[in-house]
Amino acid sequence: MVAGFGGLLFLMALSAVGSLFLLRGLRSGDAGLQAHFLSRSQTLEQIRSAIYLSGTFARDYLLAPAPDGSIAQRSALTALRKESESSLQTYARSLGPEEVKPFHALEKQIEDYWQVLDRTFRWGPAERAKFEYAFFYDELVPRRTSMLQIADRIAELNELSLKRGNEQLGQRFGRLQSILGLVDGLTFLSGALLAAFTIHYLLRLEAEASRRLSESVAAKASLRELSAKLLRAQEDERRSLSRELHDEAAQKFSAILMEAENLLDLGPGEPVRARLECVRAQARIGLDEIRNMALLLRPSMLDDFGLVPALNWQGREIARRTGLRVQVAAGELADELPEEHRTCIYRVVQEALNNCSRHARASTVQVAIRAESNQIHLSIQDDGSGFDPQRVRGLGLLGMEERVRHLGGSFDVDSHPGLGTTLKVKLPLATLTEIAVHA
Amino acid sequence: MPDTIRILLADDHNVLRDGLRLLLERQPGFTVVAEAAGGREAVDLAEEHAPDVVVMDIAMPGMNGIEAARRIVDNRPNIGVVILSMHYDESYVLRSLKAGARAYLMKDSLKADVIEAIRAVAQGNSFFxxxxxxILQEDYIQALAARNEEDSYELLTEREREILQLAAEGRTNKEIANLLNLSLYTVDTHRTHILQKLNLHSVAELILYSVRKGIIS
Structure with a gap:
């Protein structure tokens, strides 16, 4: 594309420079042609006038009554001869190929003419009286006439050469026109080609971009769907594991405890009693561990009684383990939420409380849930060390946000170093009623 | 107190139920009259056998122990229900009490506690x-600290504290009036004041409060 545009610009510049150069050449060619023609015409004119004048002077010399009177004519003729010879030399410097033959003929004629005239200068009065008229009319006049004819022919040839030069210039101009036309056409054609190519390329880019956009949107959506599925699967897994631990494994330990009690009740001897008490103690520890594991996986209150008892339990657990004071304020509606909403809020609060006890060095956390016309508002506020939400994006915040987004909710973190942290979650209840209807 | 305490056992785990039965039957004055493997069955058998005490788990298939306790006490208010559960959280305790259970035991309880709980409810008293x-007491102290609240127990008069304890032990207003030589009306007024001062709304909450405060055990 860059090469295409560059080429186009280069072509345009080249055509402009080329035409300027050619036009200048044409103009100077034209001027030169004219000047050449004029100077040659002038030289020819000088030769012609020299020949005319020589005739006049020759006649006056021949007809002069005394030889003394002819001296002035004789010197005038000599001057004319020199003048015409120098004109001939000037003209000879720029001979066209067609002019060579007639010009040499003219030279010869003129030379002969001057030779003939030369002879007359040596005549005595008797010879002059004898020849004067006859010589002038029979010898000099025809010679002069033929010289003038040759000069006319050369003038014609000179004009012809001007015409030819003009024609040549016309041809060159025509060639320039056609070259310019060609270059223009070429430029236009390549411009059009380039434009077509560019449009095609842009359209393809646009199609590609929109295809990639829709691909990435689809990929994002399916990723989101997948992660929602994963979250659900994880929650289901936790629920069933928790229940299994609680209802099966723990009950087995209870049975062992009960049997130990039964055996102790039978009044065994001291070594057996000690072993049995050991069994009972181990069974109690095992029972506690299993119960705690089950509760950590998913507290049974969440499924048995709803969100608020589960949150209260969570708060008490955190308080017992870490000394963090947790206040939970929640209305009745919080217990009537659909399973997904309950789980979402519970997990978000759980994660937030963990953050508070682990990172925030908070002493009090307030958890508030209230329902408005079509939204559930959850806020978790601590008085801990806070952080910069622009820079810190760990702390399970992404996971919390992901859970909230799945239910079409919004998730905001308001925290500043030294000023505590407030998490704000809004979950739409429109989906809630829909879920209730479908359920 | 009857000569023999007639007991109904309800638990969906057979091994545990068998062990419990063995333990209880060895006690003089205890007899197990029926066993149920679920809440619904427990309600039916309680209706059929009219036992003095029902010892029941919460987590049971079909109908849980709390719902079963509610129905049993609704049908026969004299039956004392002992909840024997894996859960120790107050949400389970409170709901059990609200449903009408009078004793709440952990499944890791010692034999002595089980026997004491059955005797207590057979006499109309509570046991935990x-x-x-x-746990309930610790949680209560934590909760008070979290809310920065004073303990409202301090607001009660000496007489009100006396009545609170008797009420929490499961005695009726009439019994309390006789014990303290007061009129029934006076006891009733005291009771109302106690509930108001402690922000309680039912006998179940009153009992839970007393356990949390360590007034009864």
């Missing part, structure tokens, strides 16, 4: 596993 009492 020492462990449950301790």
């Amino acid at each position: 596993s020492p462990r449950i009492s301790r």
Whole structure:
């Protein structure tokens, strides 16, 4: 594309420079042609006038009554001869190929003419009286006439050469026109080609971009769907594991405890009693561990009684383990939420409380849930060390946000170093009623 | 107190139920009249056998122990229900009490506690596993601290504290009036004041409060 545009610009510049150069050449060619023609015409004119004048002077010399009177004519003729010879030399410097033959003929004629005239200068009065008229009319006049004819022919040839030069210039101009036309056409054609190519390329880019956009949107959506599925699967897994631990494994330990009690009740001897008490103690520890594991996986209150008892339990657990004071304020509606909403809020609060006890060095956390016309508002506020939400994006915040987004909710973190942290979650209840209807 | 305490056992785990039955039957004055493997069955058998005491788990298939306790006490208010559960959280305790159970035991309770709980409810009294009492008390102290609240117990007069304890032990207003030589009306007024001052709304909450405060165990 860059090469295409560059080429186009280069072509345009080249055509402009080329035409300027050619036009200048044409103009100077034209001027030169004219000047050449004029100077040659002038030289020819000088030769012609020299020949005319020589005739006049020759006649006056021949007809002069005394030889003394002819001296002035004789010197005038000599001057004319020199003048015409120098004109001939000037003209000879720029001979066209067609002019060579007639010009040499003219030279010869003129030379002969001057030779003939030369002879007359040596005549005595008797010879002059004898020849004067006859010589002038029979010898000099025809010679002069033929010289003038040759000069006319050369003038014609000179004009012809001007015409030819003009024609040549016309041809060159025509060639320039056609070259310019060609270059223009070429430029236009390549411009059009380039434009077509560019449009095609842009359209393809646009199609590609929109295809990639829709691909990435689809990929994002399916990723989101997948992660929602994963979250659900994880929650289901936790629920069933928790229940299994609680209802099966723990009950087995209870049975062992009960049997130990039964055996102790039978009044065994001291070594057996000690072993049995050991069994009972181990069974109690095992029972506690299993119960705690089950509760950590998913507290049974969440499924048995709803969100608020589960949150209260969570708060008490955190308080017992870490000394963090947790206040939970929640209305009745919080217990009537659909399973997904309950789980979402519970997990978000759980994660937030963990953050508070682990990172925030908070002493009090307030958890508030209230329902408005079509939204559930959850806020978790601590008085801990806070952080910069622009820079810190760990702390399970992404996971919390992901859970909230799945239910079409919004998730905001308001925290500043030294000023505590407030998490704000809004979950739409429109989906809630829909879920209730479908359920 | 009857000569023999007739007991109904309800638990969906057979091994545990068998062990419990063995334990109880060895006690003089205890007899197990029926066993149920679920809440619904427990309700039916309680209706059929009219036992003095029902010892029941919460987590049971079909109908849970709390719902079954509610129905049993609704049908026969004289039956004392002992909840024997894996859960120690107050949400389970409170709901059990609200449903009408009078004793709450952990499944890791010692034999002595089980026997004491059955005797207590047979006499119309309450009983809680020492462990449950301790957990509830600790949680209560934590909750007071979290809310920066003064303990409202301090607001009660000497006489009100006396009545609170008797009420929490499961005695009726009439019994309390006789014990303290007061009129029934006076006891009733005291009771109302106690509930108001402590922000309680039912006998179940009153009992839970007393356990949390360590007034009864």
